[in-house]
Amino acid sequence: MNFPVITQEEVKTVMDDMDKNKPPGPDGLTLGIIRELFFLDPAWCTELFNDCTRQGVFPDFWKIAKVLLIPKEGKDLSEVSAYRPICLLPTWGKVYDKIIAQRLLYELESKSKNATTKEEVDIKLKIPKSWIKKQLKMTMVQEWQARWMSSPNSRFLYGIFPEVNTKSCHGDFLINQILTTHGCFPVHQHRLFGKSPDCECGRDQGTVFHYVYGCQIYREVRQKYFPENFFQLGILELILNTRGKIGLKIIIQDVLTKS
Numbered sequence: 001m002n003f004p005v006i007t008q009e010e011v012k013t014v015m016d017d018m019d020k021n022k023p024p025g026p027d028g029l030t031l032g033i034i035r036e037l038f039f040l041d042p043a044w045c046t047e048l049f050n051d052c053t054r055q056g057v058f059p060d061f062w063k064i065a066k067v068l069l070i071p072k073e074g075k076d077l078s079e080v081s082a083y084r085p086i087c088l089l090p091t092w093g094k095v096y097d098k099i100i101a102q103r104l105l106y107e108l109e110s111k112s113k114n115a116t117t118k119e120e121v122d123i124k125l126k127i128p129k130s131w132i133k134k135q136l137k138m139t140m141v142q143e144w145q146a147r148w149m150s151s152p153n154s155r156f157l158y159g160i161f162p163e164v165n166t167k168s169c170h171g172d173f174l175i176n177q178i179l180t181t182h183g184c185f186p187v188h189q190h191r192l193f194g195k196s197p198d199c200e201c202g203r204d205q206g207t208v209f210h211y212v213y214g215c216q217i218y219r220e221v222r223q224k225y226f227p228e229n230f231f232q233l234g235i236l237e238l239i240l241n242t243r244g245k246i247g248l249k250i251i252i253q254d255v256l257t258k259s
Contacts, residue, residue: 011038067088175239
């Protein structure tokens, strides 16, 4: 499909139609800031989108979201269900996404119109925007799944969640430390800041598995909260176990305090 060149007026119209009060994504650039950049150099901004269209790419960093967990009023904040996750995407990506969505809608409506130009046809059928959004979402999820399966990164988390899903899974900050293997763990701190990768117990490196299954510092926590057969259980099974989850949070909170 050959798209006509994106125009400056088209970019301006799209931004004028967007909610100016939406919070920004990880890059911190609000719609107001991007509008100012556009007014300073509309040709550069427009060419940025045209370059993406010519190359057939949607930049990866426009797909990276910042997740905020909003506590629900009157809920137990120790439970996952007490939080409402909100994903904040970069505004650049939102603008480009809307431009593409409008172009797709225009192309589909044009083809539908051309197919119904016979004299005996007097009904024009429009393709619902909801259908287009559904198809785009299906395509996005399929591409996401393919990237998730082939990526060399986050294989620990892939072992727990091999299938992608747009629904929120766990909104607990401490539990997410385990699922991502990032944050407080010494091996991750070593990669980022050059700190020692070893656990303070001196028996192994400070990995998720070491703290959950082997570190002697937390032996009493495991005895008190984990099931007797916890060695036979996976990380996700421990998270889904009510008392096991409490024990995990106690361990991670202590590791986080010491990191």
